[in-house]
Amino acid sequence: MDYPHKSFLEYLPILCCPHCKAPLKLDEGTLECQNSHCNRSYPIVDGKPILINEENSLFSIADYLTVPDKVSIDRESNITSRLKKFKRLYFSLSADLGARDRLRKVREVVHESSSSPTVVVIGAGTEGAGMQEVYDDSSLMLINTDVSITASASIICDAHDLPFTEGSIDGVIVQAVLEHVIDPQRCVVEMYRVLKDTGIVYSEIPFMQQVHLGRLDFTRFTHLGHRRLFRHFEEIDSGLVAGPGTSLAWCCTYLLRSFVKSRAAHKIVASYIAPMVFSWLRYFD
Numbered sequence: 001m002d003y004p005h006k007s008f009l010e011y012l013p014i015l016c017c018p019h020c021k022a023p024l025k026l027d028e029g030t031l032e033c034q035n036s037h038c039n040r041s042y043p044i045v046d047g048k049p050i051l052i053n054e055e056n057s058l059f060s061i062a063d064y065l066t067v068p069d070k071v072s073i074d075r076e077s078n079i080t081s082r083l084k085k086f087k088r089l090y091f092s093l094s095a096d097l098g099a100r101d102r103l104r105k106v107r108e109v110v111h112e113s114s115s116s117p118t119v120v121v122i123g124a125g126t127e128g129a130g131m132q133e134v135y136d137d138s139s140l141m142l143i144n145t146d147v148s149i150t151a152s153a154s155i156i157c158d159a160h161d162l163p164f165t166e167g168s169i170d171g172v173i174v175q176a177v178l179e180h181v182i183d184p185q186r187c188v189v190e191m192y193r194v195l196k197d198t199g200i201v202y203s204e205i206p207f208m209q210q211v212h213l214g215r216l217d218f219t220r221f222t223h224l225g226h227r228r229l230f231r232h233f234e235e236i237d238s239g240l241v242a243g244p245g246t247s248l249a250w251c252c253t254y255l256l257r258s259f260v261k262s263r264a265a266h267k268i269v270a271s272y273i274a275p276m277v278f279s280w281l282r283y284f285d
Helices: 008-014 060-065 078-090 099-113 184-194 223-229 244-257 265-283
Strands: 024-027 030-033 041-045 048-051 118-122 141-147 154-155 169-176 196-202
Touching: 008 024, 008 141, 041 060, 041 184, 118 184, 169 184, 184 196, 184 223, 223 244, 244 265
Parallel strands: 048 154, 118 141, 118 169, 141 154, 169 196
Antiparallel strands: 024 030, 030 041, 041 048
């Protein structure tokens, strides 16, 4: 899809050093921390600032400078985008239980406090379900972040140290991300720090889902565990994103994948065979 791209310069007034939270200044192609005791420098790669606090992150700034091809993803062609949309509609293993309605509600809430709200999407490298509802709203200042240099991300950062000033954000959207962070509680504390008093978080996190993203998969939460994670927030609403049909489809898929060993075979099973065989199970949701 076409993402609403903006230069990070539009966000510069609310950007801060991910290490000490001091203001940043653009200086000869890098962002410089204005705290003399910190004085860190952050490079800009492909027009995207690399705002990583290496002391708390699994990633290092050097990762983005030495092997950019491994963290870069080109924009999809229209044909590829349409094929993916077709696959999601008819051969997806996951049911979408009203994602657009939920994100429409998020959009309405952030507009109650501002006519031009600022919304941060954490983990925007993969488009979450229902996000078109947000992308279509031109009155939002949308800041897409990710730990990888992708077509959709405007800022490269780690959720453990969000590079935004305190109380500068109206909304945060974090879909299927917190299971992939080392310290989910710290990430939630960071969301709380950057949000305004009237700010809102929309969070999705799995419970009955197999390990995915390999070694970058750490945590699962029950509904009560998720609520505990966001205990300093007032709850507006909560519920299931996917149900037993989706969980069963995932289980069957991973069972099928256990019979093959090569990476190519895993991809064929997960991307083509399993969706065609098991996608109907999602309708039980």
